[in-house]
Amino acid sequence: EMTNGEMMIYYNMFLAQNSYSLYYYGVDVNKPLDQQWYDQTNNLTWQQAIVEESLNKWHAYSAVYQYALEHGFEPDADAQNYINGIEDMLAEALQEFEYASVEEMLEKEMGAGSTLQGYKNYIAISYLANLYVEEFKKQAQPTMDEIEQYFTENEAALTAAGVTKESGNVVDVRHVLITPEGGQTEGNTTVYSDEEWEACRQKAEELLNNWLAGDKTEESFAALANKESTDPGSNTNGGLYEKVTKDYMVPEFDAWIFDESREYGDYGLVKTSYGYHIMYFVGRTPSWIHTVGEKIAEERLNTMLQEAVEENALTVYDERICLGDITKTQAQ
Numbered sequence: 556e557m558t559n560g561e562m563m564i565y566y567n568m569f570l571a572q573n574s575y576s577l578y579y580y581g582v583d584v585n586k587p588l589d590q591q592w593y594d595q596t597n598n599l600t601w602q603q604a605i606v607e608e609s610l611n612k613w614h615a616y617s618a619v620y621q622y623a624l625e626h627g628f629e630p631d632a633d634a635q636n637y638i639n640g641i642e643d644m645l646a647e648a649l650q651e652f653e654y655a656s657v658e659e660m661l662e663k664e665m666g667a668g669s670t671l672q673g674y675k676n677y678i679a680i681s682y683l684a685n686l687y688v689e690e691f692k693k694q695a696q697p698t699m700d701e702i703e704q705y706f707t708e709n710e711a712a713l714t715a716a717g718v719t720k721e722s723g724n725v726v727d728v729r730h731v732l733i734t735p736e737g738g739q740t741e742g743n744t745t746v747y748s749d750e751e752w753e754a755c756r757q758k759a760e761e762l763l764n765n766w767l768a769g770d771k772t773e774e775s776f777a778a779l780a781n782k783e784s785t786d787p788g789s790n791t792n793g794g795l796y797e798k799v800t801k802d803y804m805v806p807e808f809d810a811w812i813f814d815e816s817r818e819y820g821d822y823g824l825v826k827t828s829y830g831y832h833i834m835y836f837v838g839r840t841p842s843w844i845h846t847v848g849e850k851i852a853e854e855r856l857n858t859m860l861q862e863a864v865e866e867n868a869l870t871v872y873d874e875r876i877c878l879g880d881i882t883k884t885q886a887q
Contacts, residue, residue, distance in 0.1 A: 560668030565609035622863035623687035695855040727837035732786035734830040759831035
């Protein structure tokens with residue numbers, strides 16, 4: 556069961572997470588959403604549309620969460636610690652806002668009826684459902700025989716979509732980005748002097764040499780990336796980029812990783828407009844194998860999600876829905 560207070564959490568989280576999209580569609584979240592049309596032909600306001608989306612989101616999370624429990628899913632210690640620490644995280648958030656208690660903060664930020672237990676339910680269910688989806692996707696990866704069979708059975712459609720056995724490769728690579736320090740801002744660009752670039756190169760080269768003086772393993776390179784890289788897209792996962800397609804990265808980076816002579820464990824130093832990259836080549840996969848494998852895994856995931864929703868059907872009693880006093884939307 557979902558309380559009105561819990562629905563308010565999903566409702567206001569939707570508003571917070573989709574503010575840009577709503578603005579794009581001409582929605583003013585500072586005005587009553589029950590006075591702004593989502594679909595005037597069918598007499599549907601934005602408030603009603605977001606209520607429906609909130610219910611569907613809760614249904615999806617809850618159904619997958621229940622399905623996960625029924626299929627023996629057990630979150631690891633890190634997940635349990637994260638969930639158990641929700642109250643502490645909220646207590647820390649109080650320091651940034653002028654609220655007397657967590658309960659008052661939730662009431663004001665998430666809407667009337669929102670409670671600590673309701674917020675903990677929201678975090679736990681959505682977090683664990685997402686964890687199970689990620690775990691399921693790993694388990695859903697097909698074997699090479701299954702990939703070959705799928706390709707054979709669907710070759711015409713795949714070819715029409717540009718997927719052939721001559722489609723090239725995708726690459727896995729790790730890197731450590733060292734960004735020059737200093738610089739002068741010119742418009743939207745930061746320009747570095749020759750001296751600043753040289754200092755950046757020397758730092759990158761020193762880090763590379765220190766790594767080479769060690770065990771030179773992929774694991775130690777990943778640790779180096781987590782410690783030293785300035786790339787926010789990869790400096791928490793060991794500098795790893797997986798299944799990179801050609802022309803996705805900047806030209807110099809791209810040229811290095813798609814060099815046909817590359818082998819596992821190759822390393823090097825590459826300069827791009829972002830800085831100096833310490834490179835570590837992990838491997839390549841034929842593009843068609845990657846694409847077909849992802850298609851099979853996605854189909855298996857969608858089947859699981861459909862089963863979860865069907866096995867845990869949703870019943871909505873519209874007359875019981877009460878939005879209360881929503882400060883952000885002024886809706887009643």
